[in-house]
Amino acid sequence: MGTDILEISINFAKMVAIFLLMVQLVPLLVWVERRGSALIQNRLGPNRVGPLGLTQLLADAVKFLTKEEFVPAKSHRFLFYLAPIVALLPAAVAFNAIPLSHPIEVEAFEWLGHTWGPYTFLFQGYEIGIGIVFVLGVSSLAAYALLLAGWASDNKYSLIGALRASAQMISYELALGLSIVGILLVFNTFSFSEMVSQQVGPLSFMFFGQEVSIPFLPNWGIFFQPLGAILLLAAVFAETNRLPFDLPEAEAELVAGYHTEYGGIKMNMFYIGEYGHMLVASALMVTFYFGGYHIPFITPDQINEFFSGRGHGATQASLLTALVLHLSFFAKIAVFLWVFVWVRWTLPRFRYDQLMDLGWKTMLPWALANTIITAILVLMMRSSWS
């Protein structure tokens, strides 16, 4: 985690900041969701409190905190309180493993009569070598939160909602895991940062053993895995339990699914978990298929040189580079988050048998086909044909 006290504390603060970023994005996303749905349905949405209704977020937060604490009499108290906390964990731990920007190089400097340094700070909570497998493993634990909530509430709607939710999550985890195999075949690495660094510059690939470059397209994964990208996007919609896959909380049949008995801040924690998963899913999409934090055709070194040329020191230039690339990453993520909102208010809900059929009988075979085709193409293109 670090070698001296300064590095350790900065790394810890960074992790906390990324987690708080995730938590803070939730009210913002709720606002986008409400305004966006209003836009789509030709309404106004929340517009009274503050400019554009933005202070509605604050009002909502206060409202959540001042709701009455309610526990059903026959529920299992400990698990009832545990479930929302468990819902927070997987999204937070997974989101911290994804690189949000270029690492920051800090030169050695004098402070408080001590020489600190040189440091390299990663713009992510922690770099884990097996990135994808770690994120997959951690986010598969999210099913526990739903099951615990459903069972602890001692409510029929909650239990059925939880069972539906977990059955749906595990069904689509197959398509999700299988579409990632295609990505692995292309990049040959588990690590997110290596994947991102392979997507710099113009589109270039091996064509029957010869290096081919297309100068007007960026070197993004989407051009290697178009089918995989579509499958992954559909699978993460189901993983995050959002429309058109929100069967677990289909309000017409199940009231509110597994959080029927939850209210106030505990309900809000489930929302943080759900929106956190949306963030993780968008970040994964961007990292796999859209070049991560890189700006197309511009390498981080060029940005760094640009800032150094303007008279900034090496540390400052590195910091500014990281911030610019972080903005690029967030611009890409914002597109996907908007897609999540857009789809939710456009498509109708599936029926449960249609949902399972789609997962098992349509997406799984297509993901398999994607894997096989990718393997054949990679084998043909990269073998030496001399």
Added chain:
Amino acid sequence: MEMSSILFYLLAAATLFFGFRTITVANPIFSALNLALTMITLAGIFFMLDAYFIAGVQLAVYAGAVMVLFVMVLMLFDLSGEARAFSRGMMSGILKVGGVSLFGIIVIATIMGSFSNILVIDSGEAAAGQALVQPTTRDLAVVLFSRYLLAFELLGLLLLVVAVGVVAVSRIKGGTHARD
């Protein structure tokens, strides 16, 4: 104490605690949840041992799939009659005494072994073990797909057979998916 020792004792204590709870808690759902926690802490220990991929698989398959299945199945059952965790009777009593005494023997043997030199590898070799280059996931893949290829294909076959068997079991007369 070093960081790695603290981590190890922390994770080991958590593993043993959750493992103990798994077999002593009366409600089977709590057993399953405790076992899931055991799996997660074990994944942490695998992580400490540089078996990163195995740790990830432990999380994704054991904690994220197998234990979810256990919890789901237990939630489907009516467990109100399951208040007593342990059965009574002559045979059960013998098993209980036997099980606990066997466990006692294991505990005593490990404690004695850790004080004697039976278990301890000689220190030069242990130090050499630290200096060795740890295998990566790529090495795992190379060994798996060259030397153990046949075993790997057979596992694929085993999984197919199990999938067919599970469907067959659920289809037997009076089974859960019987076609009436």
Added chain:
Amino acid sequence: MPGIEHYLILSALLFGLGMVGVMVRKNVIVILMSIELMLNAVNLSFVAFSHFNADVKGQVMVFFVMTVAAAEAGVGLALAVAVYKKFKELNIRFFEQLRG
């Protein structure tokens, strides 16, 4: 720095817990879980040996054990559910009275 003996002791204790679970519990599903606990203990010793010998074969073995364990859990649970559906009973002592 914990040595291999630490991991082996932990593995032995965990295996012992699983064994006691198999012997004293009466619920079939809890017994299945105890078996999983024992398999995990064995996996731990495999990984420990693999680490301290810097030999990847132990990890390959763990991979195989995990597969077989998951298959075993699947079949075991399918049987347990089928039996429960028919007899409304999960007590292991009950199965002694079954007559074909």
Added chain:
Amino acid sequence: MYQLVPVLALSVFVALFGLLLVFLASRFGPRTKPSAVKQSSYECGLEVEKSTTTKIPIKYYLTAILFILFDIEIIFMYPWALAFGDFIQAGHGLYIFSAMGVFLAIFVFGLFWEIKSRALDWD
């Protein structure tokens, strides 16, 4: 090994954060007298008839078991995909492809058998 420390630290922090939120809500929220009707399970205004542990469709478990089996097969493909490029570069591309080809054939056969035998149908 030291990658584990930040993960644990973050998990502890997030858990504490969740506890803090619950604690704050319990401090600020209004308190009303609990009554039997208020604390009963929500059932659209009807009397709660039976406990939740009865009459739950049991077919979910077959999906879950099949999921485990397929999940492991997919996990097996991860190290294969990771080492695929290395094998090709070493000139063993066809070998590693056919090694997985057999496995994939079994996988595809299994999947289509499940679909054909209507084990995945949700009626």
